[in-house]
Amino acid sequence: MNTDPAPDADAARARLVRSLVAAGDLTDPAWRAAFESVPRHLFVPCFYDHAGRKVSADDATTRAEWFEAVHEDRSLVTHRTDGAATSSSSQPSLMATMLEALRVTDGAGMNVLEIGSGTGYNAALLSHRLGSRHVTTVDTEPELVHAARARLAQAGYSPRVVLADGAQGHTESAPYSRIIATCRINSVPVEWIRQLADGTGDDAGQIVAPLGNALVRIRRTGSLEADGRFLPGGAFFMPLRRTAGDGIPARRPDLPTGEGRPTALPVAAIADNAFRFLVSVIEPGLTWQYDLGQDSKPAAARVWSADGSLACLQSGGTVSETGPRSLWSRLEEAYRVFTEHAEPGPDRYGFTLTAGTQRVWLDTPGGPSWPLRAAP
Known part of the structure; x- marks a missing residue:
């Protein structure tokens, strides 16, 4: 089923597969055969870079860039x-x-x-x-x-x-x-x-x-x-869309005024993928903005939810909030559990669904747990 229109596509795809095997990401011979046979570039005739620029096989000025990208281990906005x-x-x-x-x-x-x-x-x-x-x-x-x-x-x-x-x-x-x-x-x-x-x-x-x-x-x-x-590790995907075009990020609410309060949640934690996993479960759909320091790590941040609750973490370690609820307090409580249980990664969590209830739990079903709002 080889329909590759591009020269060298077979060889480029083979290199990608070898890299996946070498990294331990592709271990099943049958799935390896699938990746070797199915031409990714046929399904990704164009993509958009981080600046929103279209990179296309049909554009002579971007064709080489497109060909290289579709044969790399990269997620591509299509x-x-x-x-x-x-x-x-x-x-x-x-x-x-x-x-x-x-x-x-x-x-x-x-x-x-x-x-x-x-x-x-x-x-x-x-x-x-x-x-x-x-x-x-x-x-x-x-x-x-x-x-x-x-x-x-x-x-x-x-x-x-x-x-x-x-x-x-x-x-x-x-x-x-x-x-x-x-x-x-x-x-x-x-x-x-x-x-x-x-x-x-x-x-x-x-x-x-x-x-x-x-x-x-x-x-x-x-x-x-x-x-x-x-499973171990992170997985960052676009949200399930219920209708065509939904899932577009909401506009940031107005920033709070007035003085902030001290917080026990350090700025370093918001860049910790293990902690951010827990946050993604208990407060799904948050939108984040960062101010980066000289080390290119977050030095301050703003985070808000769809209900209009917003928190601003200042570089001095204080936080101020606005909206219908204290969003940052929820994150502080999650951070307390996270640190008390030796900063667990995703593979220490489990999931249970019964009629009318869903929850994510830590280590065992009897451990700390968080209810999920059931989808219809």
Whole structure:
């Protein structure tokens, strides 16, 4: 199924795969074969750099830059809405980690649902491994769905590509042995649990998704019950969109006036990925702005939530707030738990879902825990 239009694409893709293998991100020979065969550049004909400049295969002035980037282990913004990034091609090493975490079995007839079609590249990798008839992928953006379907066909794959609300899954092709989400969720949509296959152990339906800023692997344990653990390391994805164009960052509220108060949460903590994971779970959807010091690390910050609550951390170690609630107090309490438990990384956390409740817990289900607001 090699449809590479670009010279040297096979060799460039092979170098990328070798680098993923050498880094330990790609260990399964079957997934390695998929990455070696599926041409990423076919699914990413253009992207946008950090300045919003379009880098395209069709532009002679950017073609060489485009070709190099799509064959590197980089996340690339592929779609923008009103100037904001709303879709991307994920970093190949992270894609490999998620695909291996799915624990699929060849020849077992496993059906997989992907939430977030994006460019179609991940659906192509799944189709190569499992066969197109076992793969369904959904997205809420018509433009993305149409483009992904066309690129998949050009590459020789024909999974179901559906325009749908990802939070509702896709009942027509259920039940699914596995569900993989390539967008960040703040809680697990109950419809995903309903659409998972029954079973026990590894035969039970499972989900791999970015919950907050890390990956969680969840196993169905009952009609509306599931549990799981988070994987090591971070995972930074764009949010699940319910309608085309949503998920665009909110405007910053007005800054507070008046003097600040001392805080026990140091500025260094807001750059700590382990602490930020906990924050992403208990206060999802925060927007941050930083002032960097001479060492290029945050020296001051502003953070706000969708309800208009805002906190300003000054370089002198004081904080001032405005809005309907004390957002910074929530972060201070999380930091207290974080430090009292030896600054845990994501892999020390777990997840439990029962009818009407979802929570993330630390170390054991009986340890410190935080309820999640259930998605509809």
